[in-house]
Amino acid sequence: MRCATNSVHFMPAPGESASGFLIHLSRSFSAELAPLLSALLSDPQAVASAVYSPMLAGPISDLVGASVRELLPMFAAPHSKANYLRIGEFVLRYGQINQSTRRVAPETFADDIGAGRRPYHRLSWSIAALRIDPDTSHRLIDTCDRCGRRLRWMNTFDVSQCGECTRRLWLCKGDSAAPDAYDVFVGELFNSTINVRKAARNQLPRRIRAWIEGDILDLIEVIGAVICLANQGVELPPNRSEGIEIVLAGESAIRRCLRRPLGQAMCSKDRLAPALASSKVFARLRRAPSRLVSEYLMSLVI
Numbered sequence: 001m002r003c004a005t006n007s008v009h010f011m012p013a014p015g016e017s018a019s020g021f022l023i024h025l026s027r028s029f030s031a032e033l034a035p036l037l038s039a040l041l042s043d044p045q046a047v048a049s050a051v052y053s054p055m056l057a058g059p060i061s062d063l064v065g066a067s068v069r070e071l072l073p074m075f076a077a078p079h080s081k082a083n084y085l086r087i088g089e090f091v092l093r094y095g096q097i098n099q100s101t102r103r104v105a106p107e108t109f110a111d112d113i114g115a116g117r118r119p120y121h122r123l124s125w126s127i128a129a130l131r132i133d134p135d136t137s138h139r140l141i142d143t144c145d146r147c148g149r150r151l152r153w154m155n156t157f158d159v160s161q162c163g164e165c166t167r168r169l170w171l172c173k174g175d176s177a178a179p180d181a182y183d184v185f186v187g188e189l190f191n192s193t194i195n196v197r198k199a200a201r202n203q204l205p206r207r208i209r210a211w212i213e214g215d216i217l218d219l220i221e222v223i224g225a226v227i228c229l230a231n232q233g234v235e236l237p238p239n240r241s242e243g244i245e246i247v248l249a250g251e252s253a254i255r256r257c258l259r260r261p262l263g264q265a266m267c268s269k270d271r272l273a274p275a276l277a278s279s280k281v282f283a284r285l286r287r288a289p290s291r292l293v294s295e296y297l298m299s300l301v302i
Contacts, residue, residue, distance in 0.1 A: 010064035018074040020121025048153035092214040098128035102151040107138035109170035119160035
């Protein structure tokens with residue numbers, strides 16, 4: 001059944017996620033279409049996982065009258081590289097997308113309302129590395145400030161409200177702290193404006209400027225883990241803020257960072273300390289999720 005008469009009212013907003021759009025449809029469609037929509041939402045986890053299912057574009061197209069091509073940008077599409085997905089212009093590992101909670105930017109919802117449009121969930125908010133909205137720099141949250149419960153997809157009836165206590169999320173008081181260096185860079189890396197993204201990449205060492213976004217994030221993560229090894233002797237949690245500062249400082253700074261644990265161990269009275277430090281660093285580099293990242297860092301430390 002194609003409902004062309006609904007197409008004007010049920011087009012996804014720019015950058016909207018499939019999960020958020022399905023919630024919007026479930027609130028908006030008439031009773032006669034409820035059985036079709038219920039089939040799409042039969043599993044409690046179906047809404048959260050919808051972003052991974054571009055095959056849903058066809059059934060949704062039949063509901064709203066929009067073309068499949070107009071609907072596909074709501075989804076994370078499979079990439080030719082195994083275990084990677086494409087979100088719009090961006091390519092990330094499957095594990096770098098997080099739909100386990102519903103992350104939202106309250107101030108962005110407030111901007112939507114102020115502009116006279118419905119508040120909607122952006123697909124970019126599913127990118128785990130983002131802690132701010134990439135276009136507005138508004139903080140992302142995944143917990144209601146009134147009831148303290150996590151925001152979940154399975155009980156969502158309105159993306160702009162808490163599913164537990166119906167708190168209007170655009171009224172939430174988020175973290176007022178200014179974004180750190182990591183937040184700023186990652187926000188610019190995923191900004192919807194191409195010139196902003198280019199400027200962010202131009203800060204990187206020349207050899208990695210053309211890398212996909214997922215590999216850039218993994219590089220920062222591994223360097224952050226090495227920093228923690230040097231400072232505390234453990235890898236977790238990775239120090240991403242210092243990690244991005246090292247990356248932006250250039251390859252010489254990355255090389256010094258990778259060799260720092262060994263240099264510290266050389267000053268130890270324990271004769272085995274240098275070998276142990278070296279083995280920890282090399283083990284962490286080899287465990288990088290991307291072979292490209294591992295080989296790049298190994299080339300700098302050897």
